[in-house]
Amino acid sequence: MKIVVQVKLLPEADQAAALRSTLRTVNEAANWVSGVAFERGVPREYELRKHTYAELRARGLGAQAAQHVIKKTRDAYTTLKANIKAGNLGKPGSKRRRKAESKPIAFRPEAAQPYDNRCLSWQYDQRTVSIWTTAGRLRNIRFACSPDALRMLREHRKGESDLVERDGVFYLTATLDIPEPEVYEPGGFIGVDLGIINIATTSTGYRAAGRGLNRHRKRQLELRRKLQAKGTKSAKRLLRKRSRKEARHAANVNHVVSKTIVTTAERTGSGIALEDLTGIRSRVRLRKDQRTSLHSWSFHQLAAFVEYKAKRAGVPLVYVDPAYTSRQCSACGHTDRKNRVDQATFACRACGFLAHADDNASHNLARKGETVWTAGRESRVPATP
Incomplete structure (x- = not known):
């Protein structure tokens, strides 16, 4: 079975700036690829690569990073198509469905970017990672996680990991492939x-x-209403903090x-x-x-x-x-x-x-x-x- 483990990165100031710049660059590039895909009727990944790969390389993306940007964009359109088919965006002609179908998919500046073993390596004993960025390869970036999570990473990590930024903090979400035990015969x-x-x-x-x-949800709802009604800079700052x-x-x-x-x-x-x-x-x-x-x-x-x-x-x-x-x-x-x-x-x-x-x-x-x-x-x- 596949599960994910999230670790918190602890970069130095210059490392954090490079990671932030990298995420913004790859997501800006993903928005451009999304526009190309939308104009061309969302072609297959191989065909989309022919129209976009050279430009992505010219924008400063590495070979693997460019491939991941294209695949990420194509996967986003596959997910959108599946949601439309399943009726998750409403019936044909509904406002929500028309809105989703009428424009290219957009990626947030801090949206997740996938990394494979060529772009990211783990040093478990030192609790550090080495990762590709637009400023070059960054080494010895410290990460923090529980002892149990570290053990599972060491024994079962397989496949890609995602770099994401939330509220100024960077995380790596790693995929684990854990063997499933045999299901026993239940007594009831x-x-x-x-x-x-x-x-x-x-x-x-x-x-x-x-x-x-339920009390916690009610308190949060009332607080959000008050802060949204106030509309000041400090209120918006508190809303972001409590998101x-x-x-x-x-x-x-x-x-x-x-x-x-x-x-x-x-x-x-x-x-x-x-x-x-x-x-x-x-x-x-x-x-x-x-x-x-x-x-x-x-x-x-x-x-x-x-x-x-x-x-x-x-x-x-x-x-x-x-x-x-x-x-x-x-x-x-x-x-x-x-x-x-x-x-x-x-x-x-x-x-x-x-x-x-x-x-x-x-x-x-x-x-x-x-x-x-x-x-x-x-x-x-x-x-x-």
Whole structure:
């Protein structure tokens, strides 16, 4: 399996200036390549290279850097095409889709630039890197990371690494190719019900309340509103300083929750059954005051964290259809809309079973997980002689 590790670069002042200049140069060049690609109907990478490579070399880019700029631009158009095909930018004729299709893709001055082993080398013992820049090869740039990240870099780094600048700080994002352990045969499944009030509720009794995260999001929203309304230079400076703070906090919470779920499954020899919530934002209809909570709900990120942690641990994981899991009684199987008394209470109209609504749904998801796993296993019936 492929995962990424991010390390923080600690360059000297002159090294930082060279890195910053390099990123701006390659992204300015990528914008020019994007314009050429747009004018020519986004040709294939080989054809695009014929129209742009010589000019990129004339702009001072090295051979490998020029190749990466062309590939980065072509990949961006491939991603745009995939998003349009999947309907992620709206229906044909929608304002968002027309805007995306009517102009070339633009790259930010500090956008990531890929580096391969010819442009970047790692010295793990010294914790330094040597990297190509428009000012020449820079050597002995220090980097910082955890001991575990350094071990994984040393043992599993493979492929390209991306150089990116965020808020004046430089990072290298390296790709790791880690062998996946064999998935064991689960003795049962842990159902995981995802939500906004409770981030995750499992059939083992674990419940990650969302009160703290929701309060944090509300505080950040109010602060952004005040600073945006003020509009002064200091307010804009504070807005830049606090950008991505909410996203970092939410990601940390999701890491903690996902690690707890996967560790419990590994310890008990169980599998994990997750809800397949694809497209939920476009399916549900909510009042205006509820839309912010729905669109800031990072259920996909939590599911992705659980998935990759489960793969690393060899824990079986399946996605199940969540339909009617909040209305069905986990004790007798009776399904009725009236069983869901309110957001937190489930009371079966048939057998009288009373439980927290999320607990009841997690048990239904666990049962569905066992069914999906059994249906997906290979037949163990001996072959006919």
